[in-house]
Amino acid sequence: MMxxxxxxxxxxxxxxxxxxxxxxxxxxxxxxxxxxxALLLPLVVLGLQWLPHPPFxxxxxxxxxxxxxxxxxxxxxxxxxxxxxxEQRLGRVLAQPWLGELIFSAHGLLLEVSPLxxxxxxYSAQGLSGRPLSDLLPATEFEDxxxxxxxxxxxxxxxTEMRCHDGQMLAIELVINPLPGERWQLLLRDLSEGQRxxxxxxxxxxVFYNAREAIMITDAxxxxxxxxxxxxxxxxxxAAEVMGLNPHFQNSGRHEAVFFSRMWQSLAERGxxxxxxxxxxKNGELFPSWQTISAVKNSAGQVENYxxxxxxxHSLKNAEERLHHLAHHDALTGxxxxxxxxxxxxxxxxxxxxSGKSIALLFLDLxxxxxxxxxxxxAVGDKLLHEIAHRLRNSVRAQDGVARLGGDxxxxxxxxxxxxxxxATMAHKIIAALSEPMQLEGNQVTIxxxxxxxxxxxxxxxxxxxxxxxxxxxxxxxxxxxxxxxFYSTEIMASSVERVLIERGLRAALSAQQLELxxxxxxxxxxxxxxxxEALLRWHHPExxxxxxxxxxxxxEETGLISEIGEWVIQQGxxxxxxxxxxxxxxxYLWVNVSPRxxxxxxxxxxxxxxxxxxxxxxxxxxxxxxxxxxxxxSMPQSIEVLGKLRALxxxxxxxxxxxxxSSLGLLKQLPIDVIKIDKMFxxxxxxxxxxxxxxxxxxxxxxxxxxxxxxxxxxTAEQLEFLRMQSCDVVQGYLFGAPLCPAEATxxxxxxxxxxxxxPSAEFSPPMPDKGQSDLPGLP
Ligand SMILES: Nc1nc2c(ncn2[C@@H]2O[C@H](COP(=O)(O)OP(=O)(O)OP(=O)(O)O)[C@@H](O)[C@H]2O)c(=O)[nH]1
Numbered sequence: 051m052m053x054x055x056x057x058x059x060x061x062x063x064x065x066x067x068x069x070x071x072x073x074x075x076x077x078x079x080x081x082x083x084x085x086x087x088a089l090l091l092p093l094v095v096l097g098l099q100w101l102p103h104p105p106f107x108x109x110x111x112x113x114x115x116x117x118x119x120x121x122x123x124x125x126x127x128x129x130x131x132x133x134x135x136x137e138q139r140l141g142r143v144l145a146q147p148w149l150g151e152l153i154f155s156a157h158g159l160l161l162e163v164s165p166l167x168x169x170x171x172x173y174s175a176q177g178l179s180g181r182p183l184s185d186l187l188p189a190t191e192f193e194d195x196x197x198x199x200x201x202x203x204x205x206x207x208x209x210t211e212m213r214c215h216d217g218q219m220l221a222i223e224l225v226i227n228p229l230p231g232e233r234w235q236l237l238l239r240d241l242s243e244g245q246r247x248x249x250x251x252x253x254x255x256x257v258f259y260n261a262r263e264a265i266m267i268t269d270a271x272x273x274x275x276x277x278x279x280x281x282x283x284x285x286x287x288x289a290a291e292v293m294g295l296n297p298h299f300q301n302s303g304r305h306e307a308v309f310f311s312r313m314w315q316s317l318a319e320r321g322x323x324x325x326x327x328x329x330x331x332k333n334g335e336l337f338p339s340w341q342t343i344s345a346v347k348n349s350a351g352q353v354e355n356y357x358x359x360x361x362x363x364h365s366l367k368n369a370e371e372r373l374h375h376l377a378h379h380d381a382l383t384g385x386x387x388x389x390x391x392x393x394x395x396x397x398x399x400x401x402x403x404x405s406g407k408s409i410a411l412l413f414l415d416l417x418x419x420x421x422x423x424x425x426x427x428x429a430v431g432d433k434l435l436h437e438i439a440h441r442l443r444n445s446v447r448a449q450d451g452v453a454r455l456g457g458d459x460x461x462x463x464x465x466x467x468x469x470x471x472x473x474a475t476m477a478h479k480i481i482a483a484l485s486e487p488m489q490l491e492g493n494q495v496t497i498x499x500x501x502x503x504x505x506x507x508x509x510x511x512x513x514x515x516x517x518x519x520x521x522x523x524x525x526x527x528x529x530x531x532x533x534x535x536x537f538y539s540t541e542i543m544a545s546s547v548e549r550v551l552i553e554r555g556l557r558a559a560l561s562a563q564q565l566e567l568x569x570x571x572x573x574x575x576x577x578x579x580x581x582x583x584e585a586l587l588r589w590h591h592p593e594x595x596x597x598x599x600x601x602x603x604x605x606x607e608e609t610g611l612i613s614e615i616g617e618w619v620i621q622q623g624x625x626x627x628x629x630x631x632x633x634x635x636x637x638x639y640l641w642v643n644v645s646p647r648x649x650x651x652x653x654x655x656x657x658x659x660x661x662x663x664x665x666x667x668x669x670x671x672x673x674x675x676x677x678x679x680x681x682x683x684x685s686m687p688q689s690i691e692v693l694g695k696l697r698a699l700x701x702x703x704x705x706x707x708x709x710x711x712x713s714s715l716g717l718l719k720q721l722p723i724d725v726i727k728i729d730k731m732f733x734x735x736x737x738x739x740x741x742x743x744x745x746x747x748x749x750x751x752x753x754x755x756x757x758x759x760x761x762x763x764x765x766x767t768a769e770q771l772e773f774l775r776m777q778s779c780d781v782v783q784g785y786l787f788g789a790p791l792c793p794a795e796a797t798x799x800x801x802x803x804x805x806x807x808x809x810x811p812s813a814e815f816s817p818p819m820p821d822k823g824q825s826d827l828p829g830l831p
Contacts, residue, residue, distance in 0.1 A: 152236040172215030286332030302328040383439035391453035409506040413520035416458035417532040477535040498533035522546035568790035578806035581638035628665035675702035730764025
């Protein structure tokens with residue numbers, strides 16, 4: 051698109067071109083004159099000879115012509131030197147890197163192009179030669195240039211576009227001049243650079259008018275010279291209202307004079323200031339802004355303007371406060387979280403230090419809260435936690451600190467407390483308030499807390515120690531049966547240290563191969579043959595020797611290590627079963643103990659399926675059975691599903707220690723259970739205690755009625771055995787047949803009793819002197 055030229059900025063070019071045109075005219079005139087002189091002068095001289103009185107005699111023609119030639123030479127010499135100077139000048143102009151030259155014929159064909167034109171267009175100079183001018187200049191003005199003897203555009207400065215070799219259009223400015231020989235010269239220069247800087251200016255305008263940040267520009271005396279629309283939107287002042295004012299008109303009064311003097315100091319020293327500043331809107335409202343002020347200097351280094359850019363961070367500040375609250379509070383209950391609890395307790399300790407008073411820290415953990423989650427769902431669990439937080443807050447004074455540390459753990463810190471009695475009363479009150487039944491989604495739910503109590507400074511001189519002491523005391527309250535409180539004591543600390551030691555040792559035990567499975571035989575009452583082996587876990591502690599499961603299973607369950615240990619037990623048990631099958635033993639079942647936690651949470655079916663697959667179980671004479679404790683029955687819905695899946699894998703399921711919990715046989719009917727194991731407590735008293743006899747007889751009979759098998763544990767005497775036989779108990783297990791033995795000894799036992807025991811077991815079998823701890827193996831994996 052061609053536009054009229056608006057300015058002539060190439061003065062040198064025009065002067066040179068002007069010179070050239072003038073010289074052309076002068077040259078033409080001079081030549082004509084010389085020709086006229088050369089033709090007419092001899093005729094005039096000859097004509098004068100015919101007069102009656104010629105003014106002079108016949109000329110010496112040789113001298114005459116020599117003079118004429120000298121005259122012509124002088125004229126031509128002066129013209130040639132002017133022409134040379136003009137050519138040099140034009141050459142210099144054309145040598146400018148920004149000026150390109152194109153020579154074309156009257157028919158519009160390109161004859162010559164300068165290197166710059168070739169470079170700008172992307173063609174080679176030869177490539178362009180002979181092409182129509184309109185190939186390079188597609189604008190309509192150039193289309194039919196070849197049809198006209200003279201381009202109509204001559205002498206005009208035009209802006210148009212040049213089509214480059216790659217098809218891109220390049221903005222150019224050009225002028226066309228006539229040349230001798232019906233040729234035309236086209237001088238051009240690249241405009242894109244200039245357009246870029248104009249575009250830059252336009253972009254600056256766009257930024258200024260469309261920025262969301264307010265922009266205020268002042269002169270060197272700090273009088274406002276310009277503000278953008280965002281400034282008006284944020285402050286309420288129009289540009290006209292603030293023009294010429296000192297920015298002080300926005301002063302909020304929130305900053306001291308020293309604040310502004312520092313700002314000016316920074317501007318003077320570094321030319322820059324940045325910070326948060328409170329300003330006043332036109333309507334009087336104060337608002338925080340984040341402001342950047344820059345001093346703009348001229349080339350002499352003097353400040354000409356100050357440019358201030360700011361945004362309203364009012365909403366950002368609100369968000370920051372919300373974030374701060376979120377970071378310090380528990381989202382579910384709104385109580386302070388662990389972080390704020392620690393900060394608050396630290397400050398309480400500082401105060402107590404100064405006043406010499408003491409602080410009581412109560413550490414609460416809900417009892418069996420997991421069961422609520424498991425049986426009623428997480429959403430109900432959340433509501434319960436919310437209600438507990440509410441009750442807890444209402445049970446204490448306003449100045450007492452209540453926090454939720456996470457999960458079902460809460461704390462209450464009491465400053466300026468009296469004696470332990472007062473705190474015990476408070477703990478009672480909290481337990482009573484929290485244990486009141488609550489209605490959650492149509493269900494009545496009851497829960498209780500266990501509370502540990504520790505005092506500053508007696509039990510801990512800083513936040514960590516005090517919290518640790520209260521936590522240890524809470525653990526003691528759990529051990530004491532839950533729904534109670536316990537004060538911290540050194541003895542409690544010792545047992546909590548013991549727990550930590552066991553946990554640490556246990557973490558290393560698996561990789562250090564300190565765990566081992568022992569096996570205890572189960573004997574069929576009718577045939578006297580071994581029909582099963584129960585795998586029982588032992589820990590060969592490097593310093594303490596053989597550690598009983600009672601001492602570490604609890605810790606393993608609390609710390610979650612039970613999953614890893616449980617999986618190892620399953621794999622190891624299955625491996626042993628495979629070995630015995632390969633050795634030709636007709637064993638029946640290999641039983642492993644599985645923790646209720648594993649059943650409920652750890653994808654146990656996958657672990658068992660994999661171990662069975664790896665050891666080709668069930669295979670032939672050996673199958674896998676799992677023993678679970680009665681407490682699992684409290685999580686009925688989930689357990690039914692998992693146990694069903696295990697059954698589908700061919701696994702038998704036994705309830706261990708039956709009779710010690712509160713579940714009824716009727717409840718068992720709803721679960722996929724194959725075997726009931728009567729707890730050794732009943733078996734032990736069979737000979738002397740009529741009640742135990744009655745209960746055992748009833749259990750055996752009812753179990754049979756439900757179509758399940760019965761195993762009696764802890765059989766140590768012939769009398770017990772006899773009683774169980776009379777009640778038609780199916781299988782017995784106990785020292786009378788064998789203690790838990792390491793794999794090698796258990797294999798020897800299998801060899802020795804391949805054909806079973808005589809009936810009753812012969813006296814040659816002397817039970818090992820029972821280490822009672824070892825025979826009591828409740829609920830261990
Ligand atoms: N609903 C809900 N459950 C949570 C939340 N945070 C943790 N839990 C659960 O709280 C339970 C805490 O259980 P524990 O304290 O370890 O065990 P417990 O069943 O209370 O048993 P004891 O403490 O030994 O009486 C775990 O099952 C967690 O998954 C939560 O924000 N909401």
